Amino acid sequence: MRPSDQLQSWGRYPRTVQSACPFFWSTEQLPQTPGRTVLPFGLGRSYGDSCLNDENVQLLTRPLDHILEFDVENGLLRCEAGVSLDEILRLIVPHRWFLPTTPGTKFVTVGGAIANDVHGKNHHRAGTFGCHVTQFELLRSTGERWLCSPSHNREWFAATIGGLGLTGLITWAELKLRRIANSQLEMESVKFPDLDEFFNLSADSDRRFEYTVAWLDCLAGGKSLGRGIFLRGNHAGPEVKALAPHRPPHIAVPLDFPDVALNHFSIRAFNTLYYARQWRKTVAYTVPYDRFFYPLDAINHWNRIYGRRGFFQYQFVVPMTPDQQSIRRILTQITASGRGSFLAVLKTFGAIKSPGLLSFPRPGVTLALDFPNHGTGTLALLEALDRIVLDAGGRIYPAKDARMSPRMFQESYPEWRQFRQWIDPQFSSSFWRRVTTAI
Amino acid sequence: MRQVIIIGATSAIAQALGRRLAGEGARLMLWGRSLEKLQIVAADLRARGAAAVELDAFDFNEFTCHPDALQRARAKGDWDTAIICHGSLGDQTAGEKIFADAEQQFRTNCLSALSFLTVLANYFELRGGGTLAAISSVAGDRGRQSNYIYGASKSAVTTFMAGLRNRLWAKGVRVLTIKPGFVDTPMTAHLAKNRLFATPDKVAGDILKAINQGKCVVYTPWFWRWVMLAIRLIPETIFRRLKL
Numbered sequence: 001m002r003p004s005d006q007l008q009s010w011g012r013y014p015r016t017v018q019s020a021c022p023f024f025w026s027t028e029q030l031p032q033t034p035g036r037t038v039l040p041f042g043l044g045r046s047y048g049d050s051c052l053n054d055e056n057v058q059l060l061t062r063p064l065d066h067i068l069e070f071d072v073e074n075g076l077l078r079c080e081a082g083v084s085l086d087e088i089l090r091l092i093v094p095h096r097w098f099l100p101t102t103p104g105t106k107f108v109t110v111g112g113a114i115a116n117d118v119h120g121k122n123h124h125r126a127g128t129f130g131c132h133v134t135q136f137e138l139l140r141s142t143g144e145r146w147l148c149s150p151s152h153n154r155e156w157f158a159a160t161i162g163g164l165g166l167t168g169l170i171t172w173a174e175l176k177l178r179r180i181a182n183s184q185l186e187m188e189s190v191k192f193p194d195l196d197e198f199f200n201l202s203a204d205s206d207r208r209f210e211y212t213v214a215w216l217d218c219l220a221g222g223k224s225l226g227r228g229i230f231l232r233g234n235h236a237g238p239e240v241k242a243l244a245p246h247r248p249p250h251i252a253v254p255l256d257f258p259d260v261a262l263n264h265f266s267i268r269a270f271n272t273l274y275y276a277r278q279w280r281k282t283v284a285y286t287v288p289y290d291r292f293f294y295p296l297d298a299i300n301h302w303n304r305i306y307g308r309r310g311f312f313q314y315q316f317v318v319p320m321t322p323d324q325q326s327i328r329r330i331l332t333q334i335t336a337s338g339r340g341s342f343l344a345v346l347k348t349f350g351a352i353k354s355p356g357l358l359s360f361p362r363p364g365v366t367l368a369l370d371f372p373n374h375g376t377g378t379l380a381l382l383e384a385l386d387r388i389v390l391d392a393g394g395r396i397y398p399a400k401d402a403r404m405s406p407r408m409f410q411e412s413y414p415e416w417r418q419f420r421q422w423i424d425p426q427f428s429s430s431f432w433r434r435v436t437t438a439i
Numbered sequence: 440m441r442q443v444i445i446i447g448a449t450s451a452i453a454q455a456l457g458r459r460l461a462g463e464g465a466r467l468m469l470w471g472r473s474l475e476k477l478q479i480v481a482a483d484l485r486a487r488g489a490a491a492v493e494l495d496a497f498d499f500n501e502f503t504c505h506p507d508a509l510q511r512a513r514a515k516g517d518w519d520t521a522i523i524c525h526g527s528l529g530d531q532t533a534g535e536k537i538f539a540d541a542e543q544q545f546r547t548n549c550l551s552a553l554s555f556l557t558v559l560a561n562y563f564e565l566r567g568g569g570t571l572a573a574i575s576s577v578a579g580d581r582g583r584q585s586n587y588i589y590g591a592s593k594s595a596v597t598t599f600m601a602g603l604r605n606r607l608w609a610k611g612v613r614v615l616t617i618k619p620g621f622v623d624t625p626m627t628a629h630l631a632k633n634r635l636f637a638t639p640d641k642v643a644g645d646i647l648k649a650i651n652q653g654k655c656v657v658y659t660p661w662f663w664r665w666v667m668l669a670i671r672l673i674p675e676t677i678f679r680r681l682k683l
Contacts, residue, residue, distance in 0.1 A: 027475045063625070066479050067486035080479075091487065211621050 003327035004336035007058055010303055011047035012310030013373055013402050016430060024063045026080050028169035030426065031140050032403045033057045037428035038141075040165045042082060042109030046116065048402030050431035061111055064074040067091065068172055068320060076134070081111030081170040085245075086297075089289075091243040097177040098235070098289070100132035104345075106246075106294050111170045117162035119131060121233075124350030126178075128361055130161035136173035136322070141426035145171070150355060156398070159422035162356030166432060180379045181242045185211075185292040187233035190282045195226030195328060202348045206234045211292070215273045218340035218369055223285040226331055228346065229278060231290055243409055244403050246290035247407035249359040252300035259307045262341070262372050270342050296343075306372050310380075311341070312402060314382055315368035317349060317361060318394035326392035327365055330385055334369070337381050344369035358419050360397045368400065379403060398431060409435035440490060441465040442518045446555055447525025448494070449476040449551040451624035453573065454483075455472075455643035457520060463487035467493040468512050499525060500546050502554040517564050517566075520561045520650065523552050523573035528626045534588040541588045549592035553599050560603050560612065568611035570650050571598060577618045577658065583683040604655060616656045617646055620663040 005017045010314040020040070021031050039053035042061050042184050054060075064082035071077070077088065085099060086106040092098065103118040112118075117130040128134070135149035138156055146168075160296045188209075192198050198214055201421065205212045209232035216228040298300055303311070310429065318326045332342045345368045348360045371378050386408050388426050394410035410416060416436070423432075441462055457467060461484040463506050469484075471477045474496040481492045493515050496525035497504045512518060526548045534541035552573055563569035578586055579593030597616055604614035621627060621636045640660045649657035658664040672679070 024625050024626065025476055026479065066483035068479070068482045070486040 005177050007041060009048055009051050010045050010404060011313055012303060013162055014049055015385050016052045018053050019057045021057055022063055025047040025059060026064050029143055038426055039429045040087045040111060040169055042112040043107050045108045045339045047400040050429055052430040061109060067117055073151040076174060076178055078172060078174040079110060080172045082109050082191040084109050092177060093183050094243055096180055098180045100176055101126045101129055102293055105297055110173050113417055114161055115163060115165040116174060117354055117356040119244045119361050121213045123361060124206045125210050127352030128354040130356045131352060134174045137171045139171050140168040143425050145275055154183050158355050158357045159419060161401055163360035166423045166427045170335050180235045181238040182242050183244055183289055184236040184240045184286050185289055187231060187235045187287050188282055188284045189253060189278060191278055192230055193227050194238045198226055198326060201212040201230045207266060212235050213345060215345040217275050218334050219271050221255050221307045221335035236241045236286055249298050249300050249432060251298060253302055253304040256308050264338050267341055271328045309371050309373040312371045312378060313368060313372060313400040315366060315400045316389045316394050317364045317366040317398040318389060319347060319364040320391040326388060339371055339381055341370040341372060358413060384396055406435050406437045407439045410439060440519060443459055444468040444512060444518050444521040447472045449480050450524045451639040452622060453640050454480055455526035455639035456646060457484045458487055459643050459647055464488055464490050465490045471496055471510060472499055488661040499551045499571045503560045505554050509562055520570045523555050529589050531586050544588055545592050551620045552596050556599060556603060560607060563612040564607055564610050571612045571616060572650060573613035574617045577620050577663045577667050583669055614652050615649055615654060618658045
């Protein structure tokens with residue numbers, strides 16, 4: 001094992017140096033790492049440092065890519081933790097099954113999806129990924145293997161879902177799949193001029209559509225504050241016959257963009273054009289699932305457009321209030337700063353509770369957006385946003401964070417004290433060391 | 440339906456081959472050393488669509504076990520293809536100092552492969568046809584100071600297979616020598632990766648294509664044919680001075 005700076009998170013910040021140790025067989029024991037901790041690392045799609053373990057060891061889990069059992073009748077899939085959602089979809093879609101919920105990229109592993117308790121456009125109907133995990137095996141540094149499920153080792157089950165990979169290594173997991181009639185989505189794209197209209201659309205759409213999400217123009221202020229395009233969809237009915245899984249991406253960003261490529265003007269132009277592209281109020285299409293769920297997966301290495309310095313993704317949830325004052329304040333602040341980027345995503349979370357102890361989603365409204373890393377200016381803005389989020393009783397998604405203060409984390413995740421007892425003594429992460437520093 | 444015996448079925452290239460064959464609905468017989476690992480691989484290949492997957496764990500370095508394994512396989516039905524995939528990179532410097540170490544590397548990479556080739560060649564000859572493929576290496580094309588023990592063991596496999604091909608041509612048995620370059624597998628996990636590394640899936644795709652086309656030798660990825668040609672053309676008087 002040589003220390004290397006090759007492993008990065010998706011936001012490519014911070015830069016860390018760690019040893020990488022591939023984990024080849026789920027029947028093996030964890031490697032001995034005297035004086036150093038380990039952290040499972042799958043496909044590295046976490047944005048910040050929750051998948052990094054600076055100056056320590058990363059356990060590469062991608063070799064754990066075996067499907068162990070696929071019950072085609074009942075839609076139960078048991079697979080090793082390094083299997084990606086991409087691989088699962090290619091296997092299950094031809095048998096008319098789909099993931100119970102999926103994040104915005106299919107290039108994540110099952111282990112990572114559980115450890116971050118990821119959510120998707122159907123959170124209001126399905127809850128988080130962890131809600132559909134029926135059981136998994138947890139390998140501890142003591143050599144013990146624990147079968148965890150809602151009825152078996154329940155506390156370990158709860159701690160590991162959303163447990164950021166700290167409770168031990170998930171070797172395999174079993175998921176309950178969702179029936180589909182075909183591989184197509186019937187979607188509608190609805191333009192909305194401001195935030196009030198978003199909330200109206202959202203309340204109406206959540207009743208009628210399984211999947212809802214909105215793209216937001218985070219540079220438009222004043223009367224246009226919170227304008228955007230609302231996307232909603234349902235799996236197509238049995239009259240549609242297509243049943244093809246997706247194809248691998250064929251476009252890639254070959255190298256880092258120069259730092260000047262993304263500036264206030266280019267981003268504003270993109271956002272304005274994106275909003276203006278749709279002329280009519282509502283447009284309906286039938287599209288393959290890949291286009292609906294994973295538009296960014298079509299471009300390999302899209303994170304390179306932010307250049308060598310990387311970027312921050314900021315995702316928070318705040319409870320809903322009648323006047324939606326906190327989300328308005330945050331948007332106003334982002335707009336005024338002019339630092340926002342494209343790809344701002346707005347969605348309302350539903351009330352389905354995750355079994356996960358540290359799980360991020362809770363009822364309310366969530367916004368996710370990218371900020372190119374422009375150093376202290378960017379960090380100061382995010383600090384200011386933190387204060388509004390905290391005041392509103394909200395919190396930040398650890399899977400996307402690289403910079404929140406220990407105080408921010410400890411106040412918004414009071415469960416962390418209880419969670420500590422479930423951490424495996426051989427496991428740690430850069431994120432965990434950072435946010436649990438004494439305040 | 441193809442009916443394939445995969446020898447060394449838990450290796451990365453073998454697993455990639457197995458997945459492609461499973462996707463085509465093939466019947467598979469997996470030979471390996473570890474029952475635990477074979478069971479994981481078998482479950483995976485069943486889930487990915489293989490018509491049937493059998494497995495058999497035994498000690499590859501105990502050559503007398505090889506004919507027995509074939510007997511057990513024949514009891515399960517007919518087989519038209521066999522692909523030998525096992526091997527280990529070995530420690531060149533250890534083998535330079537202590538011959539017992541080099542001897543062990545020869546047993547694993549060369550002698551056990553030759554034993555399997557003998558047993559399977561006779562089976563296919565008797566059967567009146569079939570495809571016998573084995574993974575050799577570009578390293579066997581010329582001895583170099585950095586890995587001549589591994590290279591020599593693979594070079595013996597290549598030469599042995601050339602002879603078999605010649606012997607069995609008239610009997611309808613096709614013999615394919617596979618020469619991969621660097622492949623990103625557990626065998627090379629300790630090496631820093633660069634653009635020359637191919638994925639096991641890419642290599643598996645090349646192997647199956649070569650089997651379908653009835654080729655004699657396949658370099659994978661393709662450019663190694665030309666790289667190795669250039670390396671073989673360097674005169675020994677110059678080659679001996681190079682740091683390769």
